[in-house]
Amino acid sequence: MAYSDKVIQHYEKPNNVGNFGTTAEVKQRKDVGVGIVGAPECGDVMQLQIKVDDQGNIEDARFKCFGCGSAIASSSLATEWLKGRTVDEGLEIKNTQIVEELSLPPVKIHCSVLAEDAIRAAIADYKKKNGIEN
Amino acid sequence: MTLKLPIYMDHAATTPCDPRVVEAMLPYFTEKFGNPGSRNHSFGWEGEDAVDNARRQVASLIGADRKEIIFTSGSTESNNIAIKGAANMYQKAGPGEGKPRGHIITEIIEHKAVLDPCKRLEKEGFDVTYLEPGPDGVITRAMVEGAMRDDTILVTIMWANNEIGVISEIPEIGALCHEKNVVFHTDATQWVGKAPTDVNTDNIDLLSMSGHKIYGPKGVGALYVRRRRPRIRLVALQEGGGQERGFRSGTLNVTGIVGLGKACELCAAEMDSERDRLLALRKKIEDKVVSELDVVQVNGHPERRMPHLTNISFGFVEGESLMMATKEIAMSSGSACTSASLEPSYVLKGLGVGDDLAHSSLRISLGRWTTEEEVDYAANKIVEAVRKLRDLSPLYDMHQEGIDVSKIEWQAH
Numbered sequence: 263m264a265y266s267d268k269v270i271q272h273y274e275k276p277n278n279v280g281n282f283g284t285t286a287e288v289k290q291r292k293d294v295g296v297g298i299v300g301a302p303e304c305g306d307v308m309q310l311q312i313k314v315d316d317q318g319n320i321e322d323a324r325f326k327c328f329g330c331g332s333a334i335a336s337s338s339l340a341t342e343w344l345k346g347r348t349v350d351e352g353l354e355i356k357n358t359q360i361v362e363e364l365s366l367p368p369v370k371i372h373c374s375v376l377a378e379d380a381i382r383a384a385i386a387d388y389k390k391k392n393g394i395e396n
Numbered sequence: 397m398t399l400k401l402p403i404y405m406d407h408a409a410t411t412p413c414d415p416r417v418v419e420a421m422l423p424y425f426t427e428k429f430g431n432p433g434s435r436n437h438s439f440g441w442e443g444e445d446a447v448d449n450a451r452r453q454v455a456s457l458i459g460a461d462r463k464e465i466i467f468t469s470g471s472t473e474s475n476n477i478a479i480k481g482a483a484n485m486y487q488k489a490g491p492g493e494g495k496p497r498g499h500i501i502t503e504i505i506e507h508k509a510v511l512d513p514c515k516r517l518e519k520e521g522f523d524v525t526y527l528e529p530g531p532d533g534v535i536t537r538a539m540v541e542g543a544m545r546d547d548t549i550l551v552t553i554m555w556a557n558n559e560i561g562v563i564s565e566i567p568e569i570g571a572l573c574h575e576k577n578v579v580f581h582t583d584a585t586q587w588v589g590k591a592p593t594d595v596n597t598d599n600i601d602l603l604s605m606s607g608h609k610i611y612g613p614k615g616v617g618a619l620y621v622r623r624r625r626p627r628i629r630l631v632a633l634q635e636g637g638g639q640e641r642g643f644r645s646g647t648l649n650v651t652g653i654v655g656l657g658k659a660c661e662l663c664a665a666e667m668d669s670e671r672d673r674l675l676a677l678r679k680k681i682e683d684k685v686v687s688e689l690d691v692v693q694v695n696g697h698p699e700r701r702m703p704h705l706t707n708i709s710f711g712f713v714e715g716e717s718l719m720m721a722t723k724e725i726a727m728s729s730g731s732a733c734t735s736a737s738l739e740p741s742y743v744l745k746g747l748g749v750g751d752d753l754a755h756s757s758l759r760i761s762l763g764r765w766t767t768e769e770e771v772d773y774a775a776n777k778i779v780e781a782v783r784k785l786r787d788l789s790p791l792y793d794m795h796q797e798g799i800d801v802s803k804i805e806w807q808a809h
Contacts, residue, residue, distance in 0.1 A: 265720070273720060279788055284797055301806030302791060303751035305714055305740075309790035326790035330716035334788060 265331055266365035272335035277342050280324040282311050295388025297380040306333045306373065310380040312344060312352070314388055320344050320352055325380075332370040336360050336377035344381065349394075352385050401724045403770045407609075407763035408558055408586060408705050409728060413655065414611040414764070420658040421613065424651040432648050433637060443650050450657025457660040458584075458603065459594030460620050466640045467653050470617035471585040472509040474604035477619055477643060478581045479513040479552055481630030482602065483522055486549040486579060491521055498549040503527040503535050503564075505746040506554050510583050514552070523547075531748050532697035533562035540569050550579045555587035559728075559743040559759055560696035561705030563587070570599025579628060585609055585617075586702060589663035590671065595620055601628045607652065611764060612659030616652030619643070666764075674762050675703035677771045681760060682706055684775035689782055691795065695749060695757065705761040709744070709753035712792035712801070713785040718756060721781035725774045728759040750802070752791075 265273070282294045289296075293314050300307040306329030313322040323341035327334045339360055344352050357374035360366070366374055389395075404412075424446060432447045434440025451462040468474045479500075489495035502514050504526045518524045525543045529535050535553050551573050556563050566582055573580035581602035587593065588603070589610035595603060603620040607613050621643065622628045636645030682694050691711030710718065715729040740754035749757075758778065762771070786792040791801050 273717070276788065281793070285794065285799065286797075298790065299807060302801060303740075303755070303806070305716070305755045307790055307806070326788055326793060328712060328785075328789045328791045329714050331720045333714075334717060 268364050269331055269335040269366070272338040272364070273331040276325075276334055276338040278322075278324050278338065278345075279326065281309070281326060282313055282322075282324060292391045293388075295384040295386070295391070297383025297385070297387060299379040299383055300329070300376055302328065305329060306376060308333060308337050308376050308380045310337060310340060310344075310377075310384045312349075312384045312388060314349060318349050320347050320349060329373065329376075330370070332364065332366055332373040333376060335364050336366075336373045337380065339363060340377045340381055349385055349388060352381055355381055399769055399773055403725045403774060405760050405762060405766065405770075405774060406726045406728050407766075408561075408759065408761035410608045410614065411611045411763050412765070413608075413613055414659060414662055416662060417612055417655045417658045421651045421655040424654050429650075432650060433639065443648070446650055446654050447648055450653045450660075453657035453661045454605075454618050455620075457593065457664045458588060458605075458620060459596055459598075461623065463641075464595075464620055464623050466619045466621055466643045467648060467656070468617045468619055468644055469615055469649070470608070471507075471583060471604045471606040473644075474606075474617050474619035475507075475509045475552075475581075475583055476513050477630060477633055478602040478604060478621075479510065479550065480517065480633060481643070482550050482579045482581065482628070483517050484631040485629050487522070488547055488549070496523065496547060497521040499523045499525065499545045499547045501525045501527065501540055501543050501548060501551045501553075503529060503553055505529060505533065505557055505559075505743045506552070507558055507583060507585070510552055510554065527553075528746065529562075529564075532700070533557060533560050533695070533747050534697050534700055535564040535569070537565050537568035537572050541572055544572075544576060544578070548576070548578050550581065552581040552583070555582045555584040556591075556702045556705075557696070557743065558586050559741060560707045560747070561586065561702035561761075562696040563591075563700045563702065566600070567598040570601075573601070574599050574626075577626075586705070589660065590667065590702060590704065592667065595622065601626070607656040607659055610659045610663050613652050613655040616649050616656045618656065670764065671703050674766070677762050677766060677768060678703055678706050678760075680768070680771050681775045681778075682708070685778055688779045692782075693749075693753065695744060695747060704763065705759065707744075707757055707759045709749060709757040710782050711753060711756070712789045712795055713756045713782055715740075715756045715758075717785055718758065718781055721784060722758075722774075722777050725777060728761075729757065752801070 295312045297310045309326045311324045323344040325337040327337045357378040360374035430439030430443035432443040455462040488498045583604045588605040601622045606617040695707040744754040
């Protein structure tokens, strides 16, 4: 399959790879929201972590991804777009924007859906930890 | 010497034509173009001689008589002619008679070119048993014996598997079939030309092979059909001019057949040294990968495997991104993700390899021109790629933290 240049760029040099601690540590941290979506048997698992400051701004985001090049690129892009947004602005990121930015072919649209799901899951986790109603 | 990229390591998919094969073929496109069916002039005789010579070359590679070789378009066609042809010839009852038509034994990790004809026969009223190999992938005589019934008419088991290179107990299964008067077919596409074959001592009745897996041209193959003890008969699928003893009508592909013959001759001459060389190279890759990485597994039986082919699963990395990270090396992924399907390889699943590992497998198959330098480069590149992807993999983190990834309840999407 031919990947777009942008997918290849993200894949070769992904942005914001990592996490804010071990699984047990981030569970305890109230300033960190964690979203893990997908399943190994489907061929992709995306983990997205956001670090939120006192004002509700996402000051940092990290990802790890088990998946194809498009999944890696989608999650790398998601972390880029999340940084600097407020938590609620983060929810405005839509999978269609990711598809457009990365020129994903139809068979890879699920990668962008997964990225949007991961964003939502990370934000929901942050809100739950901090008792914020949706 | 500088390494030329990309490196081809997908010889189980197809091989380049040996230049000596091409050279042998060339005159048959232009000067010696006659139709072997033209019995009354020298152009035809020339074509006939060429085909006869190729038939001898093919027969000699597998210990057969030249009269037992039927030229086809490749293994898919050979398998279809053999399986459907034998089933329809040896059936216990005709279609629509409302009686059981007969029983066929095969296995779940056969190539689709065997499985799909078997499924077709099932729809047409035959019973088919699909044997399941153990984790090593080997089909044994005992497994086939356990599935035999009074109405078994045909056993079809591949000699060496195309995805994992595992070798089944073919001579033993053949002996069993002959004891029970059951026709025995083997798809030997990945075996013939690479390992010694003797249809008589190996007890084969029908054998399929392809030219393009053994440095011959694409679009040509052969079917061995035993003529004596027992004489195997088949119902032809394709009717017409009655070529190839009526088993396969159609003007002979003389150039392709000449190429197949030459390819067989070269394989016979070079087989022994080539086998040792390829085995050493294959082991080099396997040793490197297994010693430098954790959570890797070489799939299939540790010894009963083809020298040129290995299939390795890497835990916690995904197949398509692995292919992307190793794109200078042309290999095959154990995952079918690249074809837009989420199904991992049915062969690996058939061995009981978990979906997670089946998704992240590489089939590496070496060939006549694979060098040690290429093997070293590939092994290093694979190790590097897996490390890079594991740095990205949330699953590898979890594994290192002692979390059992298989016990997590994932939200499949």
